[in-house]
Amino acid sequence: xxxxxxxxxxxxxxxxxxxxxxxxxxxxxxxxxxxxxxxxxxxxxxxxxxxxxxxxxxxxxxxxxxxxxxxxxxxxxxxxxxxxxxxxxxxxxxxxxxxxxxxxxxxxxxxxxxxxxxxxxxxxxxxxxxxxxxxxxxxxxxxxxxxxxxxxxxxxxxxxxxxxxxxxxxxxxxxxxxxxxxxxxxxxxxxxxxxxxxxxxxxxxxxxxxxxxxxxxxxxxxxxxxxxxxxxxxxxxxxxxxxxxxxxxxxxxxxxxxxxxxxxxxxxxxxxxxxxxxxxxxxxxxxxxxxxxxxxxxxxxxxxxxxxxxxxxxxxxxxxxxxxxxxxxxxxxxxxxxxxxxxxxxxxxxxxxxxxxxxxxxxxxxxxxxxxxxxxxxxxxxxxxxxxxxxxxxxxxxxxxxxxxxxxxxxxxxxxxxxxxxxxxxxxxxxxxxxxxxxxxxxxxxxxxxxxxxxxxxxxxxxxxxxxxxxxxxxxxxxxxxxxxxxxxxxxxxxxxxxxx
Amino acid sequence: xxxxxxxxxxxxxxxxxxxxxxxxxxxxxxxxxxxxxxxxxxxxxxxxxxxxxxxxxxxxxxxxxxxxxxxxxxxxxxxxxxxxxxxxxxxxxxxxxxxxxxxxxxxxxxxxxxxxxxxxxxxxxxxxxxxxxxxxxxxxxxxxxxxxxxxxxxxxxxxxxxxxxxxxxxxxxxxxxxxxxxxxxxxxxxxxxxxxxxxxxxxxxxxxxxxxxxxxxxxxxxxxxxxxxxxxxxxxxxxxxxxxxxxxxxxxxxxxxxxxxxxxxxxxxxxxxxxxxxxxxxxxxxxxxxxxxxxxxxxxxxxxxxxxxxxxxxxxxxxxxxxxx
Numbered sequence: 092x093x094x095x096x097x098x099x100x101x102x103x104x105x106x107x108x109x110x111x112x113x114x115x116x117x118x119x120x121x122x123x124x125x126x127x128x129x130x131x132x133x134x135x136x137x138x139x140x141x142x143x144x145x146x147x148x149x150x151x152x153x154x155x156x157x158x159x160x161x162x163x164x165x166x167x168x169x170x171x172x173x174x175x176x177x178x179x180x181x182x183x184x185x186x187x188x189x190x191x192x193x194x195x196x197x198x199x200x201x202x203x204x205x206x207x208x209x210x211x212x213x214x215x216x217x218x219x220x221x222x223x224x225x226x227x228x229x230x231x232x233x234x235x236x237x238x239x240x241x242x243x244x245x246x247x248x249x250x251x252x253x254x255x256x257x258x259x260x261x262x263x264x265x266x267x268x269x270x271x272x273x274x275x276x277x278x279x280x281x282x283x284x285x286x287x288x289x290x291x292x293x294x295x296x297x298x299x300x301x302x303x304x305x306x307x308x309x310x311x312x313x314x315x316x317x318x319x320x321x322x323x324x325x326x327x328x329x330x331x332x333x334x335x336x337x338x339x340x341x342x343x344x345x346x347x348x349x350x351x352x353x354x355x356x357x358x359x360x361x362x363x364x365x366x367x368x369x370x371x372x373x374x375x376x377x378x379x380x381x382x383x384x385x386x387x388x389x390x391x392x393x394x395x396x397x398x399x400x401x402x403x404x405x406x407x408x409x410x411x412x413x414x415x416x417x418x419x420x421x422x423x424x425x426x427x428x429x430x431x432x433x434x435x436x437x438x439x440x441x442x443x444x445x446x447x448x449x450x451x452x453x454x455x456x457x458x459x460x461x462x463x464x465x466x467x468x469x470x471x472x473x474x475x476x477x478x479x480x481x482x483x484x485x486x487x488x489x490x491x492x493x494x495x496x497x498x499x500x501x502x503x504x505x506x507x508x509x510x511x512x513x514x515x516x517x518x519x520x521x522x523x524x525x526x527x528x529x530x531x532x533x534x535x536x537x538x539x540x541x542x543x544x545x546x547x548x549x550x551x552x553x554x555x556x557x558x559x560x561x562x563x564x565x566x567x568x569x570x571x572x573x574x575x576x577x578x579x580x581x582x583x584x585x586x587x588x589x590x591x592x
Numbered sequence: 593x594x595x596x597x598x599x600x601x602x603x604x605x606x607x608x609x610x611x612x613x614x615x616x617x618x619x620x621x622x623x624x625x626x627x628x629x630x631x632x633x634x635x636x637x638x639x640x641x642x643x644x645x646x647x648x649x650x651x652x653x654x655x656x657x658x659x660x661x662x663x664x665x666x667x668x669x670x671x672x673x674x675x676x677x678x679x680x681x682x683x684x685x686x687x688x689x690x691x692x693x694x695x696x697x698x699x700x701x702x703x704x705x706x707x708x709x710x711x712x713x714x715x716x717x718x719x720x721x722x723x724x725x726x727x728x729x730x731x732x733x734x735x736x737x738x739x740x741x742x743x744x745x746x747x748x749x750x751x752x753x754x755x756x757x758x759x760x761x762x763x764x765x766x767x768x769x770x771x772x773x774x775x776x777x778x779x780x781x782x783x784x785x786x787x788x789x790x791x792x793x794x795x796x797x798x799x800x801x802x803x804x805x806x807x808x809x810x811x812x813x814x815x816x817x818x819x820x821x822x823x824x825x826x827x828x829x830x831x832x833x834x835x836x837x838x839x840x841x842x843x844x845x846x847x848x849x850x851x852x853x854x855x856x857x858x859x860x861x862x863x864x865x866x867x868x869x870x871x872x873x874x875x876x877x878x879x880x881x882x883x884x885x886x887x888x889x890x891x892x893x894x895x896x897x898x899x900x901x902x903x904x905x906x907x908x909x910x911x912x913x914x915x916x917x
């Protein structure tokens with residue numbers, strides 16, 4: 092069959108009421124699930140999965156993809172409005188989204204998040220359709236040594252989200268790295284810092300750490316200094332995103348989408364590092380660099396482009412190699428298998444109509460995301476109108492519920508409050524939370540890949556320099572560090588004198 | 593703090609459930625703990641059976657993922673639960689036969705659980721990269737002799753790890769732990785990927801996640817631990833290769849309660865599972881992903897699991913693979 096025939100067959104599959112309705116329902120479920128803190132995209136997709144068993148394959152898979160896409164955008168809503176990332180991937184959106192909401196620009200931030208998300212989503216889908224084969228072979232050349240150098244490079248993001256003081260950012264990152272060592276050792280299977288407590292054996296729950304670090308300190312701050320100003324609403328202010336905003340951020344969105352597509356096509360990285368990398372690149376390139384972290388709309392655009400750019404690209408290894416790119420696509424594989432379909436190179440031969448049907452559905456999903464997202468913003472943005480004295484107790488309840496829901500243990504709620512106390516101390520001392528989070532995500536990846544590489548080579552470090560990809564990332568790392576040091580030397584702030592790198 | 597919390601929760605559960613246990617069981621929803629995260633093999637199996645099983649039980653089954661530490665966290669939650677039949681566990685080969693045999697510091701033992709059934713079996717398939725030039729197990733063993741052979745798994749104390757070691761051992765490698773290097777990964781998917789991209793030489797894992805790769809020619813199967821040849825895998829079975837010991841090496845999913853689960857509840861569960869596993873849609877879905885649906889009685893399940901545990905334990909002790917930390 093020629094491509095045209097396949098395309099026509101694909102249209103035949105998608106151009107029916109059930110398929111389109113499934114996709115739409117998926118996007119709605121995803122957006123709502125993503126917007127509720129604690130219900131991650133992974134969980135929404137897993138919960139929707141059993142319902143797809145009885146559906147036609149294309150409808151079921153479209154529904155799950157809809158949930159995925161809706162969820163990645165939905166996570167930005169609470170990130171902007173209540174400083175609580177709805178999903179880990181929207182952590183980077185908090186950095187500028189929440190300050191914008193504080194300034195009374197919640198509507199503008201949400202609008203930009205949506206525009207950036209939809210643009211990145213579309214670019215990601217097109218990359219899947221056009222470059223799947225090329226990107227898939229690229230993805231397969233990522234083995235532990237390549238991963239190690241990529242993660243090492245990504246750690247230089249920390250300088251971009253450290254705010255004014257590099258030393259404070261580094262301190263925060265070190266704390267995150269240390270906390271990430273709790274749990275089972277990957278290579279030896281031994282317990283590390285678990286104190287014989289089975290709850291600690293799996294490491295600290297990521298969502299509990301995330302919510303504890305971002306949302307709880309805000310609530311504590313209100314309790315710490317109660318005052319009249321909390322009774323007043325923040326007001327909506329500049330409420331809509333303008334075309335001029337979009338045009339100004341367009342380069343950042345494109346860059347973020349590209350980062351998302353590349354990182355998304357490599358299995359095992361996920362959307363959160365991509366969002367942070369995109370954010371730090373946007374900051375590095377921006378003429379308004381000093382505004383980042385204080386409510387810069389470009390920061391919101393970059394973060395959301397970075398995480399949505401991943402969503403279509405994670406399907407590249409899934410469809411072309413049969414490898415799940417992240418936890419969510421691992422669940423979606425289940426949906427394929429239940430219907431007796433096996434994602435992988437053969438699928439382009441045996442079920443080409445289904446693949447093309449999925450492609451058409453994906454393009455459609457970007458449009459649906461825009462429609463559903465606009466409606467969601469219209470509903471949710473009034474949250475910004477609620478006085479804090481009423482909003483924050485509600486947020487606290489939502490956080491407790493959400494953290495419990497992830498793993499059904501009360502222990503996690505304790506972790507959330509303990510991290511909340513740490514986060515509050517950090518907030519009071521101007522220690523930024525973002526480096527902590529990045530280190531917490533990347534630290535274990537860095538360690539595991541390093542040790543896997545050492546197992547591969549029998550202990551010889553030269554494996555870390557063995558392929559062109561590793562050379563590229565070593566060069567990029569070196570370049571970043573030089574750039575950071577130069578920036579530090581030209582600036583006159585005294586803290587920089589003592590920075591470690 | 594944690595002991596205190598658990599104590600309070602435990603006391604509350606007891607206070608609520610003690611009088612109810614005398615009433616007709618089950619009269620309220622049953623919590624089914626899945627010791628793995630959403631979307632994995634265990635989760636998928638659990639959620640697929642939950643539909644016909646819920647109908648047989650006549651009460652809603654609340655599926656609750658308590659993931660972490662290779663299944664240990666969820667298992668401990670059931671170990672500490674009251675044995676009133678309202679908290680049950682999905683058992684799986686990794687946490688409930690391999691880990692207890694390998695890990696000294698595990699916070700539970702097999703004696704803390706009472707199995708009501710094993711309902712699903714997945715044979716193991718060993719695969720290599722077709723470009724590696726390894727065609728048969730003998731080729732692999734020869735390559736091990738030359739050195740530099742590695743194998744992946746979904747983690748330390750997983751079925752994949754012990755399977756690789758057991759296969760090499762059965763085919764005459766004296767010290768498989770020293771002769772080949774184990775490169776643990778974090779999930780089944782990553783373990784397969786690491787053979788595809790050349791990080792590891794071979795992998796032995798459940799047939800279902802490998803079926804697609806083998807069919808597409810991305811991975812080459814060397815053997816299956818089934819008695820008969822597996823459909824879709826052009827490789828000799830353990831029986832054909834005259835290695836009957838390897839047929840013990842299979843993945844499984846089952847259901848367990850706390851150790852002192854009363855006999856009448858065990859019998860009730862066994863009956864419900866008999867109904868549920870007959871459901872044609874359930875069978876078709878599970879078989880589509882390569883599983884064999886075979887319901888074992890509570891006694892058979894127990895002796896099957898203990899038999900597998902003993903076999904692995906003997907190998908672990910012989911090769912000094914026990915993890916003490």
